[in-house]
Amino acid sequence: MISKNKLKYIHSLELKKNRMAEQVFVAEGNKLVADMLPAYSCKWLLAKPCWMATQGDIKAEELIVAEEEDIRKASFLKSPQDVLAVFRYPDWKLEEANPKEELVLVLDGIQDPGNLGTIVRLADWFGIEHLVCSPDTADIFNPKSVQATMGALAHVKVHYTDLTDYIRQWKAAGVPVYGTFLDGDNLYERTLTRNGLLVMGNEGNGVRPEVAALADERLYIPNYPQERETAESLNVAIATAILCSEFRRRLL
Amino acid sequence: MISKNKLKYIHSLELKKNRMAEQVFVAEGNKLVADMLPAYSCKWLLAKPCWMATQGDIKAEELIVAEEEDIRKASFLKSPQDVLAVFRYPDWKLEEANPKEELVLVLDGIQDPGNLGTIVRLADWFGIEHLVCSPDTADIFNPKSVQATMGALAHVKVHYTDLTDYIRQWKAAGVPVYGTFLDGDNLYERTLTRNGLLVMGNEGNGVRPEVAALADERLYIPNYPQERETAESLNVAIATAILCSEFRRRLL
DSSP states (O other): OOOOHHHHHHHTTTSSHHHHHTTTTEEESSSHHHHHHTTSOOOEEEEEHHTTTSSSSOOOOOEEEHHHHHHHHHOSSSSSSSEEEEEEOOOOGGGGTTTTTTEEEEEEEOOOHHHHHHHHHHHTTTTOEEEEOOOOOTOTSSHHHHHHHTTTGGTTTTOOOHHHHHHHHHHHOOOOOEEEEEEEEEEEGGGOOSSEEEEBBBTBBBBBBBHHHHEEEEEOOOOSSTTOOOOOOOOHHHHHHHHHHHHHHHOO | OOOOHHHHHHHHHTHHHHHHTTTTTEEHHHHHHHTTTTSSSSEEEEHHHHTTTTTTSSOOOOOOOOOOHHHHHHHOOOOOOSSEEEEOOOOOOOGGOOOTEEEEEESOOOOOOOHHHHHHHHHHHTTEEEEEEOTSSTTTHHHHHHHHHHTTTOOEEEEEEOOHHHHHHHHHOOOOEEEEEEEEGGGGGGGOSSSEEEEETTTTTBEEEEEETTEEEEEEOSSSSOOOOOOOOHHHHHHHHHHHHHHHTTTO
């Protein structure tokens, strides 16, 4: 049984300002919460006994045994599962990302929380540990982003910072800066390194001009057949996936 | 100004049974509707004068000059734009898809309308004209699917049919049947043809066993680094994109 106050608190976490003030976020679902538990400190864990029975020792500051009705009331999902958790913010440090040694994804103004979560999920698949986002990119702790990561947030770290300063600093250190542009070079024919910054832009407007100006490796995902003029564009998560796949293919 | 009856009719089209009964669907947005107009017969077009002024001769059975308020009331979007259209169903024929000559995407039980729309959009990018879906796949005329196509529905045709019969027939004709499986072969190392059937499965459960049994080319998208066990899976639209990119790369 969950109290009204706790329900109100959980619902308040749909808003970024409340998450920021409390430094906590919500994750839901039997597999997702199980994946997240080893990586985050858990404030409340609300679960049906059937889910608890599938877990070993559950590390949470407060464990709340719930009925279906409790979870339904607390949930942000259309189809709530057997568990919902309130996790504390992690202590991610931007300095841990080292584009001299690894490929780091840079997101400039991604708006859709689902796109952001999907990008975190595919980053995990391709072994990319750090995402560096402009401050106006969607919040990774938005419930929709968290759900779309499908647990990849247990392995991928998401940072927010001013991109021009960040990119400039690494560029000065000799790190290659990749971006996608409609007038870029055929991705499949370019030399791709195992390290560097890969910049992806906003859904509607692409990469901001001041950020785009810093990219020295301008890539393009060829459409097919190439003479066709009809195809319009690709969703940003889709484009990111194709780029990451191509970067990693070269290493296998 | 739009009548209450028309508003009610438009809202009713959120449900598949009403779309099927009326054989019409809704599309919204300044660019999307402009892209769709040459490809579909338009029943009603509800638009602000500013949008109409950007178009040439608009072919619609009924043109309704709208104010912001009218479009807001009719819209399925959070941020309505300047135009909303009710289009008639197209007359797509499954026989037009010829996997002996072209790559045809086969979708087995994709549930999320947004995923389906995103797949149509990327199919357009990679010059795939036909999608063949199981009857339980999301409806392409769901407003969320239509919006996610970003206009690609003007070029890509989506069919619904029993997949085992469909695949069996083409397999008997010597057409290669590709699928993705966790125990499949490294995608990047396999021979890929310019034609055939590429089968993608449901978000949670993958391809149904009876459909999977028909795939003779079992592919796998390698994660990176490969010894890592953490990475979980890829969203179905993401996996489809990586496969299509790889099929097309071989032809460029």
